[in-house]
Amino acid sequence: MELNVTVTLFLVAFISWLLVAVAKRKGASKGKLPPGPTPLPLIGNFLQIKSSETFKSLIKVSARVVFANGDRWKQQRRFSLTILRNFGMGKKSIEQRIQEEAQFLLEEFQKTSEKPFDPLFFLSRAVSNVICSIVFGDRFDYEDKEFLALMKIMNDSFREMSTAWAQFYDIYASFLKYFPGPHTKIYDLLEDMRLFVAKRVKKNQETLDLNSPRDFIDCFLIQMEKEKDNPASEFNVKNLELTTLNLFFAGTETVSSTLRYGFLLLMKYPEVQAKVHEEIDRVIGQARVPNIEDRNQMPYMDAVIHEVQRVSDLIPMGVPHAVTCDTEFRGYVIPKGTEVYPMLSTVLHDPTKFKNPNSFNPENFLDASGRFKKNEAFMPFSAGKRICLGEALARMELFLFFTTILQRFRLKPLVAPRDIDLAPQESGFANIPPLYKLSVVPR
Incomplete structure (x- = not known):
């Protein structure tokens, strides 16, 4: 009997606290924050967001209404962009x-002798080598076992980041970090x-050799040496590892996934x-290898690549921004x-900017005379200060890989075109x- 009374009193106290907390929050934010469902203490908006379909859930909510930040992010981004440009990003x-690398990929395609194959690791190895x-200052052989293992881990990570468990953990990390389970798998990868x-x-x-940097890692190590006496420096081994990992991961999975969707x-x-x-011919x-000047x-082809990026909608919610x-x-x-999440998918599928936005139609990027036309709603590389660091490199890769492959091969499906399913494996942080x-x- 005493236990029942104790439980009852606890529940009454908790519910009372809950109601007071909600009332305080509503009073404090009234007329300031945009309208939306009130988050509950501890569980937040758990009842309004389906973790396996985060983007769709947020769209429903809105109808009623790579992850560092601050000075560290600014320093690392500025440095990374400078070094990438020094090593030729966007240049000849x-x-x-x-x-x-595209020629190495063609050789691998040729070896398939028209037999069916999964293009996943063919494309990820080629893109990653760029x-x-x-x-790293060099490429890997396609049969290198360590490289193959890394490609699998990278692909598994990209997919895992978009699973229901990973999305659930991302939303409730402050609570779930104390518990083991499948939601932590991404961190192991x-x-x-x-x-x-x-x-x-x-x-x-x-x-x-401090006087002769070979690659991005060398440049970072040299900067570490220059700032070794600065206690506030963000140039240390830990940040070197994480920044390199970000470049390596983002520079592989985004472009290779877009190519796979394009195929x-x-x-x-x-x-x-x-x-x-017909246009390539x-x-x-x-008789010659495609070059970037051919794009003009x-x-x-330019319109097709843009439409592939729009329809594949690879990172639908973009990366998080923080209000400064x-x-x-x-x-x-x-x-x-x-x-704040930019919700890129809503722009890429805006019916006021694209005719039949849920259909694949390269005409979205062509004028009446067949000339390429820009569209302000095309922003797969995100927007603002967190716009993709490697946009210029990615655009060059997509054009050269697509054009080189299609110059030499015809892509043949194993089923009738109408039976090809475009639905992603997972839809969360990314559409896999x-x-x-x-x-x-x-x-």
Whole structure:
């Protein structure tokens, strides 16, 4: 009897506290924060957000209404951008590196002898080798076992970040971090990748020449040496490992996943693939390697790549931004420190900017005369100060890889085009391309 009374009193006290907390929050934020469902203490908006479909849940909520930040982020981003440019990002030197890697990829495709294969690791190895040449100063052989293992870990990590468990953990990390379970798997995978990077860092440290940097890691180590007497410096081994990991991870999975989605879309819409082949034959022919200058003469290919990026909607919620000061927005005030997600998917599927936004149609990026036209709603690389660091590199890679592959091969599906399923494996932080096989037929 006493136990029942105690439990009853506890529940009454808890509910009373809950109601007071909600009332205080509503009173404090009234007329300031944009309207939305009131988060409950401890569980927040758990009842309004489905962890397996975070983006869709947030869209429903809105109808009623890579992760560092601050000075560390600013320093690391500024430094990274400078070094990437010094090593050729967006320049002729990196173009030649992409062209070279594309030829290695063609050789691998040729070895399939028109037999069905899964393109996942073919594409991730090729794309990863481009960023490896900047970060590590060299490429890996496609059969290197350590490299293959790393590609699998990286792909598993990208997929795991979008599972229901990972989304659930991301929302309730402050509570769930004290409990073991499948929601922590992503951190085990990321630690495996960090250890790989750590080995490369140690190797560079042992052979470092302060006057002759070979790659991104060397440049960071040299900066560490310059700032070794500065106690406030953000240039240390831990940040080197994490920054390198970010570049390596983001520089591989985003572009390779877009290529995989692109292959799938070109097979589902064979008439589009046929038009791409015609433009390649007319502008480039078969006698030379494609180069980035060809893009200006190939509006249809450019439009197709833009539409692949729009429809694949790879990072639907973008990366989180933080409000740096109290910000007025449409009559509301968003307090300093509030996390804001740009919800890129809503822009990429805006019916006022794209005709039939849920369909694949390269005409979205062509004018009446067939010339390429820009669209202000096209922002797959995010927006603001957190816009993708490697946008220029990614745009160059997508054009050169797509064009080089389609110059030499026709992509052949194993099922009828109408039966090709575009639904992602997982949809959370990213829309993960479905697994599939195809054949490549020499042209």
